[in-house]
Amino acid sequence: DAMVIQNPRYQVTQFGKPVTLSCSQTLNHNVMYWYQQKSSQAPKLLFHYYDKDFNNEADTPDNFQSRRPNTSFCFLDIRSPGLGDAAMYLCATSPRQGSYNEQFFGPGTRLTVL
């Protein structure tokens, strides 16, 4: 089945130690998104790629970076995780940008910062 896969499902890192979260998709969608979600809150968009075009949200901290080496894969790099970065990180894809397009979400990676 076509899907969005996130690895690992649970990630533990230490304060200040760089960490990379991975997302892959078999849907061949052009758009990929990274969201941060804290407990019982709505997902907050960090950035998205439309094909290779990178779009950073204005309030996304510089500590967060992203790479999309090809259509299928997208990575979230947190350069120096702080305690406030502990959250669920969701990857999503969409065939196109625009109002009518469903976003397909992966199961998320829960990040713990010690």
Add this chain to the structure above:
Amino acid sequence: TQLLEQSPQFLSIQEGENLTVYCNSSSVFSSLQWYRQEPGEGPVLLVTVVTGGEVKKLKRLTFQFGDARKDSSLHITAAQPGDTGLYLCAGDPTGNQFYFGTGTSLTVIP
């Protein structure tokens, strides 16, 4: 200030009761989507409403898009424990930036 405000933020009801969740904005949307997110999983699309005044039904769930396309509601009839989750409205007012609502966390007690 959030672009899409949902109310209530938290809702705990007994099995069999009815409930309504609201999603409001001061912006006009060409469409709005509703997602449900179960604990430990990503959100899953329930419905997309496109036309002002539109009503869509999905089994016990009824979705309505406001006439002015600035608001939407989700009504659940005879809630069941399986309806428990975080309900999110979402939309893209400009055509290139997607926003989620503030979310409504629903717990249905057996």
